[in-house]
Amino acid sequence: MNVTEALKTRISCRAFLDRPVPEATVRAILDGAKWSPSGGNLQPWHVHVVTGARLAEFLALIAEKQKTTPFGEGSEYDIYPKDLKEPYKSRRFKCGEDMYATLGIAREDKAGRLMQFARNFRAFDAPVALFFAIDRQMGIDQWADLGMFTQSVMLMAREHGLHTCAQEAWAIWPKTIAEFLNMPPELMLFCGMGLGFMDETAPINRLRTDRAPMEEWASFSGF
Template sequence: MNVTNAVASRISCRAFLDKPVEKQILVEILETAKRAPSGGNLQPWLVHVLAGQPLAEFLAAIRSKRSMLPVGEGTEYNIYPPELHDPYRARRFKCGEDLYATIGVPRDNKLARIRQFSRNYEFFGAPVGLFFCIDRRMGQDQWADLGMFMQTVMLLARERGLHTCAQEAWAIWHKTIAEFLRLPPDVMLFSGMALGYMDESAPINSLRTERAALDDFATLQGFET
Protein backbone atom coordinates (compact mmCIF):
# COMPACT_ATOMS: atom_id res chain seq x y z
CA MET A 1 0.00 0.00 0.00
CA ASN A 2 1.42 3.40 -0.94
CA VAL A 3 1.00 6.57 1.10
CA THR A 4 -1.84 7.89 -1.07
CA ASN A 5 -3.84 4.70 -0.57
CA ALA A 6 -3.16 4.73 3.16
CA VAL A 7 -4.44 8.30 3.45
CA ALA A 8 -7.48 7.62 1.25
CA SER A 9 -8.47 4.44 3.10
CA ARG A 10 -7.98 5.71 6.64
CA ILE A 11 -11.24 6.17 8.51
CA SER A 12 -12.29 6.50 12.12
CA CYS A 13 -13.12 2.83 12.68
CA ARG A 14 -15.82 2.34 15.32
CA ALA A 15 -16.22 -1.45 15.28
CA PHE A 16 -13.34 -3.93 15.44
CA LEU A 17 -12.97 -7.67 15.15
CA ASP A 18 -12.09 -9.73 18.21
CA LYS A 19 -8.73 -10.54 16.69
CA PRO A 20 -5.43 -9.84 18.48
CA VAL A 21 -2.66 -7.75 16.98
CA GLU A 22 0.84 -9.14 17.41
CA LYS A 23 3.21 -7.15 19.59
CA GLN A 24 5.83 -7.12 16.82
CA ILE A 25 3.44 -5.22 14.56
CA LEU A 26 3.05 -2.49 17.18
CA VAL A 27 6.80 -2.38 17.67
CA GLU A 28 7.33 -1.96 13.92
CA ILE A 29 4.71 0.78 13.70
CA LEU A 30 6.15 2.76 16.60
CA GLU A 31 9.75 2.24 15.51
CA THR A 32 8.89 3.72 12.13
CA ALA A 33 6.54 6.42 13.47
CA LYS A 34 9.34 7.89 15.57
CA ARG A 35 10.62 9.37 12.30
CA ALA A 36 7.66 11.78 12.38
CA PRO A 37 8.74 15.44 12.20
CA SER A 38 9.03 17.68 15.24
CA GLY A 39 10.32 21.22 15.62
CA GLY A 40 13.92 21.17 16.82
CA ASN A 41 13.68 17.36 16.86
CA LEU A 42 12.13 17.57 20.34
CA GLN A 43 10.11 14.38 19.75
CA PRO A 44 7.63 15.38 22.48
CA TRP A 45 5.39 12.35 22.16
CA LEU A 46 4.88 9.69 24.81
CA VAL A 47 2.70 6.67 24.11
CA HIS A 48 1.31 3.87 26.29
CA VAL A 49 -0.03 0.75 24.57
CA LEU A 50 -2.48 -1.62 26.26
CA ALA A 51 -3.59 -5.06 25.08
CA GLY A 52 -4.64 -8.36 26.62
CA GLN A 53 -5.03 -8.48 30.40
CA PRO A 54 -3.81 -4.92 31.10
CA LEU A 55 -6.38 -3.57 28.64
CA ALA A 56 -9.13 -5.69 30.21
CA GLU A 57 -8.21 -4.42 33.67
CA PHE A 58 -8.17 -0.83 32.49
CA LEU A 59 -11.58 -1.09 30.83
CA ALA A 60 -13.00 -2.71 33.97
CA ALA A 61 -11.71 0.23 36.01
CA ILE A 62 -13.35 2.67 33.60
CA ARG A 63 -16.67 0.81 33.74
CA SER A 64 -16.73 1.02 37.52
CA LYS A 65 -16.06 4.76 37.37
CA ARG A 66 -18.64 5.43 34.66
CA SER A 67 -21.47 4.21 36.86
CA MET A 68 -20.57 6.88 39.41
CA LEU A 69 -19.39 9.61 37.03
CA PRO A 70 -21.44 9.28 33.82
CA VAL A 71 -19.95 12.48 32.35
CA GLY A 72 -16.40 11.71 33.40
CA GLU A 73 -13.89 13.76 35.35
CA GLY A 74 -13.75 16.84 33.14
CA THR A 75 -10.97 17.68 30.71
CA GLU A 76 -7.66 19.48 31.04
CA TYR A 77 -8.11 21.23 27.71
CA ASN A 78 -10.93 22.22 25.35
CA ILE A 79 -11.49 19.48 22.80
CA TYR A 80 -13.41 22.00 20.68
CA PRO A 81 -13.43 25.81 20.93
CA PRO A 82 -16.08 27.00 23.43
CA GLU A 83 -17.80 29.02 20.68
CA LEU A 84 -17.47 26.87 17.58
CA HIS A 85 -18.50 28.91 14.53
CA ASP A 86 -19.33 28.05 10.95
CA PRO A 87 -18.19 26.41 8.77
CA TYR A 88 -16.65 24.28 11.54
CA ARG A 89 -19.86 24.01 13.55
CA ALA A 90 -21.80 22.86 10.48
CA ARG A 91 -19.15 20.28 9.63
CA ARG A 92 -19.21 18.83 13.13
CA PHE A 93 -23.01 18.69 13.12
CA LYS A 94 -23.14 16.91 9.76
CA CYS A 95 -20.47 14.45 10.83
CA GLY A 96 -22.60 13.47 13.81
CA GLU A 97 -25.79 13.22 11.79
CA ASP A 98 -24.12 11.09 9.11
CA LEU A 99 -22.55 8.84 11.75
CA TYR A 100 -25.81 8.06 13.52
CA ALA A 101 -27.61 7.63 10.20
CA THR A 102 -25.40 4.62 9.44
CA ILE A 103 -26.88 2.80 12.43
CA GLY A 104 -30.43 4.15 12.06
CA VAL A 105 -30.44 6.34 15.15
CA PRO A 106 -32.56 9.51 14.76
CA ARG A 107 -31.63 12.77 16.42
CA ASP A 108 -34.40 12.53 19.01
CA ASN A 109 -33.21 9.14 20.30
CA LYS A 110 -30.80 10.55 22.85
CA LEU A 111 -30.41 7.28 24.75
CA ALA A 112 -29.26 5.38 21.66
CA ARG A 113 -26.83 8.17 20.78
CA ILE A 114 -25.37 8.14 24.26
CA ARG A 115 -25.09 4.36 24.13
CA GLN A 116 -23.17 4.53 20.86
CA PHE A 117 -20.91 7.34 22.08
CA SER A 118 -20.12 5.33 25.20
CA ARG A 119 -18.52 2.72 22.93
CA ASN A 120 -15.57 5.11 22.89
CA TYR A 121 -14.82 3.93 26.40
CA GLU A 122 -14.56 0.33 25.25
CA PHE A 123 -12.14 1.29 22.45
CA PHE A 124 -14.98 0.17 20.14
CA GLY A 125 -13.98 -3.43 20.84
CA ALA A 126 -10.43 -2.96 19.52
CA PRO A 127 -7.80 -5.36 20.87
CA VAL A 128 -5.29 -2.53 21.32
CA GLY A 129 -5.69 0.82 23.03
CA LEU A 130 -3.08 3.55 22.83
CA PHE A 131 -2.76 6.67 24.95
CA PHE A 132 -0.76 9.61 23.64
CA CYS A 133 0.68 11.90 26.28
CA ILE A 134 2.86 14.99 26.43
CA ASP A 135 4.91 16.96 28.94
CA ARG A 136 2.75 19.72 30.43
CA ARG A 137 5.51 22.25 29.82
CA MET A 138 5.26 21.83 26.07
CA GLY A 139 3.49 24.45 23.95
CA GLN A 140 1.17 24.57 20.96
CA ASP A 141 3.96 23.72 18.52
CA GLN A 142 4.73 20.49 20.37
CA TRP A 143 1.05 19.55 20.45
CA ALA A 144 1.12 19.88 16.65
CA ASP A 145 4.16 17.58 16.62
CA LEU A 146 2.24 15.03 18.68
CA GLY A 147 -0.61 15.19 16.17
CA MET A 148 1.80 14.47 13.32
CA PHE A 149 3.14 11.48 15.25
CA MET A 150 -0.38 10.15 15.72
CA GLN A 151 -1.17 10.56 12.03
CA THR A 152 2.02 8.69 11.18
CA VAL A 153 0.93 5.83 13.46
CA MET A 154 -2.47 5.71 11.76
CA LEU A 155 -1.02 5.57 8.25
CA LEU A 156 1.50 2.89 9.20
CA ALA A 157 -1.37 0.89 10.67
CA ARG A 158 -3.20 1.08 7.34
CA GLU A 159 -0.09 -0.20 5.56
CA ARG A 160 -0.38 -3.32 7.72
CA GLY A 161 -4.08 -3.87 7.11
CA LEU A 162 -5.12 -2.33 10.42
CA HIS A 163 -7.55 0.46 11.21
CA THR A 164 -7.61 3.07 13.94
CA CYS A 165 -9.80 5.65 15.61
CA ALA A 166 -8.22 8.66 17.30
CA GLN A 167 -10.19 9.41 20.47
CA GLU A 168 -9.86 12.68 22.31
CA ALA A 169 -13.05 11.50 24.04
CA TRP A 170 -10.73 9.78 26.54
CA ALA A 171 -9.72 13.23 27.85
CA ILE A 172 -12.68 13.19 30.25
CA TRP A 173 -11.04 10.29 32.10
CA HIS A 174 -7.59 11.84 32.41
CA LYS A 175 -7.35 11.28 36.18
CA THR A 176 -8.18 7.58 36.03
CA ILE A 177 -5.90 7.10 33.03
CA ALA A 178 -3.02 8.92 34.71
CA GLU A 179 -3.46 6.75 37.80
CA PHE A 180 -3.65 3.51 35.84
CA LEU A 181 -0.65 4.34 33.66
CA ARG A 182 1.23 5.85 36.62
CA LEU A 183 1.94 9.03 34.73
CA PRO A 184 4.26 11.46 36.51
CA PRO A 185 2.66 14.80 37.48
CA ASP A 186 4.40 16.67 34.66
CA VAL A 187 2.88 14.43 31.96
CA MET A 188 -0.69 14.82 30.72
CA LEU A 189 -2.99 12.80 28.50
CA PHE A 190 -3.80 14.18 25.07
CA SER A 191 -5.72 11.44 23.27
CA GLY A 192 -6.50 7.78 23.06
CA MET A 193 -6.56 5.63 19.95
CA ALA A 194 -8.25 2.33 19.14
CA LEU A 195 -6.29 0.00 16.86
CA GLY A 196 -7.12 -3.35 15.35
CA TYR A 197 -8.78 -5.13 12.45
CA MET A 198 -11.94 -3.48 11.16
CA ASP A 199 -15.28 -5.27 11.30
CA GLU A 200 -16.25 -4.88 7.65
CA SER A 201 -19.82 -6.00 8.38
CA ALA A 202 -20.54 -3.21 10.88
CA PRO A 203 -22.79 -0.54 9.32
CA ILE A 204 -21.11 2.22 11.30
CA ASN A 205 -17.86 1.58 9.45
CA SER A 206 -19.52 2.54 6.17
CA LEU A 207 -19.29 6.21 7.12
CA ARG A 208 -17.07 8.29 4.86
CA THR A 209 -17.05 11.87 6.05
CA GLU A 210 -17.04 14.66 3.50
CA ARG A 211 -14.10 16.94 2.82
CA ALA A 212 -14.11 20.58 1.74
CA ALA A 213 -13.22 21.46 -1.83
CA LEU A 214 -9.59 22.37 -2.50
CA ASP A 215 -10.48 26.01 -3.14
CA ASP A 216 -12.01 26.23 0.34
CA PHE A 217 -8.71 25.65 2.11
CA ALA A 218 -5.82 26.11 -0.32
CA THR A 219 -4.40 29.13 -2.15
CA LEU A 220 -1.82 28.47 -4.86
CA GLN A 221 0.18 31.31 -6.39
CA GLY A 222 2.99 31.67 -8.91
CA PHE A 223 2.20 28.65 -11.08
CA GLU A 224 1.98 29.01 -14.85
CA THR A 225 -1.07 26.75 -15.17
Protein backbone atom coordinates in the same frame (compact mmCIF):
# COMPACT_ATOMS: atom_id res chain seq x y z
CA MET B 1 0.67 0.49 0.02
CA ASN B 2 1.64 3.99 -1.06
CA VAL B 3 1.03 7.15 0.94
CA THR B 4 -2.12 8.12 -0.98
CA GLU B 5 -3.61 4.67 -0.39
CA ALA B 6 -2.77 4.82 3.30
CA LEU B 7 -4.33 8.29 3.58
CA LYS B 8 -7.47 7.37 1.68
CA THR B 9 -8.11 4.04 3.37
CA ARG B 10 -7.56 5.42 6.86
CA ILE B 11 -10.97 5.99 8.33
CA SER B 12 -12.11 6.15 11.91
CA CYS B 13 -12.94 2.54 12.65
CA ARG B 14 -15.64 2.25 15.30
CA ALA B 15 -16.05 -1.52 15.42
CA PHE B 16 -13.12 -3.91 15.64
CA LEU B 17 -12.84 -7.68 15.35
CA ASP B 18 -12.02 -9.78 18.39
CA ARG B 19 -8.60 -10.62 16.96
CA PRO B 20 -5.38 -9.81 18.80
CA VAL B 21 -2.58 -7.72 17.32
CA PRO B 22 0.90 -9.14 17.89
CA GLU B 23 3.21 -7.04 20.03
CA ALA B 24 5.77 -7.05 17.20
CA THR B 25 3.24 -5.35 14.89
CA VAL B 26 2.48 -2.60 17.39
CA ARG B 27 6.19 -2.08 17.89
CA ALA B 28 6.76 -1.89 14.10
CA ILE B 29 3.98 0.71 13.80
CA LEU B 30 5.49 2.90 16.51
CA ASP B 31 8.99 2.37 15.20
CA GLY B 32 7.86 3.69 11.82
CA ALA B 33 5.88 6.57 13.29
CA LYS B 34 8.92 7.77 15.22
CA TRP B 35 10.25 9.17 11.92
CA SER B 36 7.63 11.93 12.15
CA PRO B 37 9.10 15.41 12.07
CA SER B 38 9.06 17.74 15.07
CA GLY B 39 10.32 21.28 15.57
CA GLY B 40 13.94 21.12 16.79
CA ASN B 41 13.57 17.31 16.66
CA LEU B 42 12.12 17.46 20.17
CA GLN B 43 10.05 14.32 19.52
CA PRO B 44 7.65 15.40 22.24
CA TRP B 45 5.38 12.34 22.02
CA HIS B 46 4.76 9.73 24.68
CA VAL B 47 2.65 6.65 24.04
CA HIS B 48 1.23 4.04 26.40
CA VAL B 49 0.04 0.81 24.79
CA VAL B 50 -2.44 -1.46 26.56
CA THR B 51 -3.84 -4.81 25.48
CA GLY B 52 -5.12 -8.17 26.73
CA ALA B 53 -6.06 -8.67 30.36
CA ARG B 54 -4.61 -5.32 31.31
CA LEU B 55 -6.90 -3.54 28.81
CA ALA B 56 -9.88 -5.53 30.07
CA GLU B 57 -9.02 -4.49 33.62
CA PHE B 58 -8.76 -0.85 32.54
CA LEU B 59 -12.07 -0.86 30.64
CA ALA B 60 -13.80 -2.51 33.61
CA LEU B 61 -12.45 0.21 35.88
CA ILE B 62 -13.78 2.93 33.55
CA ALA B 63 -17.15 1.16 33.25
CA GLU B 64 -17.42 1.04 37.03
CA LYS B 65 -16.56 4.74 37.37
CA GLN B 66 -19.02 5.68 34.64
CA LYS B 67 -21.89 4.41 36.80
CA THR B 68 -21.41 7.34 39.18
CA THR B 69 -19.53 9.79 36.95
CA PRO B 70 -20.95 9.37 33.43
CA PHE B 71 -19.22 12.49 32.12
CA GLY B 72 -15.80 11.64 33.51
CA GLU B 73 -13.40 13.77 35.48
CA GLY B 74 -13.29 16.65 33.02
CA SER B 75 -10.83 17.21 30.24
CA GLU B 76 -7.64 19.13 30.94
CA TYR B 77 -8.10 21.04 27.70
CA ASP B 78 -11.05 22.26 25.63
CA ILE B 79 -11.72 19.49 23.13
CA TYR B 80 -13.46 22.06 20.89
CA PRO B 81 -13.37 25.84 21.15
CA LYS B 82 -16.33 27.32 22.99
CA ASP B 83 -18.82 28.86 20.52
CA LEU B 84 -17.35 26.98 17.59
CA LYS B 85 -17.89 29.15 14.53
CA GLU B 86 -18.73 28.37 10.93
CA PRO B 87 -17.84 26.44 8.87
CA TYR B 88 -16.45 24.24 11.63
CA LYS B 89 -19.69 24.07 13.60
CA SER B 90 -21.67 22.70 10.64
CA ARG B 91 -18.91 20.23 9.79
CA ARG B 92 -18.96 18.89 13.34
CA PHE B 93 -22.74 18.64 13.29
CA LYS B 94 -22.74 16.79 9.96
CA CYS B 95 -20.06 14.38 11.13
CA GLY B 96 -22.23 13.37 14.11
CA GLU B 97 -25.45 13.19 12.09
CA ASP B 98 -23.87 11.05 9.37
CA MET B 99 -22.39 8.72 11.97
CA TYR B 100 -25.67 8.12 13.81
CA ALA B 101 -27.46 7.73 10.46
CA THR B 102 -25.32 4.66 9.65
CA LEU B 103 -26.86 3.06 12.74
CA GLY B 104 -30.38 4.37 12.18
CA ILE B 105 -30.23 6.33 15.45
CA ALA B 106 -32.56 9.31 15.15
CA ARG B 107 -31.74 12.78 16.39
CA GLU B 108 -34.31 12.62 19.18
CA ASP B 109 -33.05 9.22 20.37
CA LYS B 110 -30.80 10.67 23.06
CA ALA B 111 -30.38 7.31 24.84
CA GLY B 112 -29.35 5.61 21.59
CA ARG B 113 -26.82 8.33 20.85
CA LEU B 114 -25.43 8.15 24.37
CA MET B 115 -25.08 4.39 24.17
CA GLN B 116 -23.15 4.69 20.92
CA PHE B 117 -20.97 7.44 22.39
CA ALA B 118 -20.27 5.21 25.39
CA ARG B 119 -18.70 2.68 23.04
CA ASN B 120 -15.75 5.06 22.96
CA PHE B 121 -15.00 3.86 26.47
CA ARG B 122 -14.68 0.29 25.28
CA ALA B 123 -12.26 1.59 22.63
CA PHE B 124 -14.88 0.29 20.16
CA ASP B 125 -13.75 -3.23 21.20
CA ALA B 126 -10.28 -2.71 19.75
CA PRO B 127 -7.79 -5.30 21.04
CA VAL B 128 -5.19 -2.58 21.56
CA ALA B 129 -5.59 0.90 23.02
CA LEU B 130 -2.93 3.57 22.74
CA PHE B 131 -2.80 6.69 24.84
CA PHE B 132 -0.91 9.72 23.57
CA ALA B 133 0.55 12.22 26.00
CA ILE B 134 2.86 15.20 26.02
CA ASP B 135 4.93 17.02 28.61
CA ARG B 136 2.97 19.87 30.21
CA GLN B 137 5.86 22.20 29.43
CA MET B 138 5.13 21.94 25.73
CA GLY B 139 3.26 24.55 23.71
CA ILE B 140 1.22 24.82 20.53
CA ASP B 141 4.12 23.89 18.25
CA GLN B 142 4.84 20.64 20.10
CA TRP B 143 1.13 19.77 20.24
CA ALA B 144 1.18 20.08 16.45
CA ASP B 145 4.16 17.69 16.42
CA LEU B 146 2.17 15.26 18.54
CA GLY B 147 -0.69 15.50 16.03
CA MET B 148 1.67 14.63 13.19
CA PHE B 149 2.99 11.67 15.15
CA THR B 150 -0.55 10.49 15.83
CA GLN B 151 -1.32 10.60 12.10
CA SER B 152 1.88 8.66 11.39
CA VAL B 153 0.73 5.91 13.75
CA MET B 154 -2.59 5.74 11.90
CA LEU B 155 -0.88 5.53 8.49
CA MET B 156 1.61 2.91 9.67
CA ALA B 157 -1.34 0.90 10.97
CA ARG B 158 -2.80 0.88 7.45
CA GLU B 159 0.47 -0.48 6.06
CA HIS B 160 0.09 -3.38 8.49
CA GLY B 161 -3.51 -4.03 7.42
CA LEU B 162 -4.89 -2.52 10.60
CA HIS B 163 -7.33 0.28 11.35
CA THR B 164 -7.52 2.90 14.05
CA CYS B 165 -9.83 5.36 15.70
CA ALA B 166 -8.29 8.42 17.34
CA GLN B 167 -10.34 9.10 20.46
CA GLU B 168 -10.34 12.45 22.19
CA ALA B 169 -13.26 11.12 24.21
CA TRP B 170 -10.68 9.60 26.54
CA ALA B 171 -9.59 13.11 27.54
CA ILE B 172 -12.47 13.19 30.04
CA TRP B 173 -10.68 10.54 32.12
CA PRO B 174 -7.20 12.08 32.58
CA LYS B 175 -6.71 11.18 36.24
CA THR B 176 -7.86 7.58 36.01
CA ILE B 177 -5.80 7.00 32.88
CA ALA B 178 -2.68 8.60 34.36
CA GLU B 179 -3.03 6.57 37.53
CA PHE B 180 -3.72 3.28 35.77
CA LEU B 181 -0.84 3.74 33.32
CA ASN B 182 1.56 5.13 35.88
CA MET B 183 2.00 8.25 33.78
CA PRO B 184 4.46 10.68 35.36
CA PRO B 185 2.65 13.83 36.60
CA GLU B 186 4.43 16.06 34.07
CA LEU B 187 2.64 14.28 31.23
CA MET B 188 -0.74 15.45 29.96
CA LEU B 189 -3.09 13.15 28.09
CA PHE B 190 -3.98 14.17 24.54
CA CYS B 191 -6.11 11.30 23.24
CA GLY B 192 -6.58 7.58 23.07
CA MET B 193 -6.68 5.38 19.99
CA GLY B 194 -8.22 2.03 19.25
CA LEU B 195 -6.06 -0.21 17.04
CA GLY B 196 -6.97 -3.52 15.46
CA PHE B 197 -8.66 -5.31 12.60
CA MET B 198 -11.76 -3.61 11.24
CA ASP B 199 -15.12 -5.36 11.44
CA GLU B 200 -16.07 -4.92 7.78
CA THR B 201 -19.64 -6.02 8.46
CA ALA B 202 -20.38 -3.33 11.08
CA PRO B 203 -22.72 -0.65 9.66
CA ILE B 204 -20.89 2.12 11.50
CA ASN B 205 -17.74 1.36 9.55
CA ARG B 206 -19.57 2.22 6.34
CA LEU B 207 -19.36 5.90 7.27
CA ARG B 208 -17.23 7.84 4.82
CA THR B 209 -16.76 11.45 5.79
CA ASP B 210 -16.20 14.08 3.13
CA ARG B 211 -13.72 16.92 2.89
CA ALA B 212 -14.12 20.53 1.82
CA PRO B 213 -12.73 21.22 -1.65
CA MET B 214 -9.21 22.63 -1.78
CA GLU B 215 -10.47 26.02 -2.96
CA GLU B 216 -12.01 26.53 0.48
CA TRP B 217 -8.77 26.24 2.42
CA ALA B 218 -5.82 26.66 0.05
CA SER B 219 -4.60 29.62 -1.93
CA PHE B 220 -1.98 29.59 -4.63
CA SER B 221 0.16 32.38 -5.97
CA GLY B 222 3.18 32.65 -8.20
CA PHE B 223 2.52 29.59 -10.36
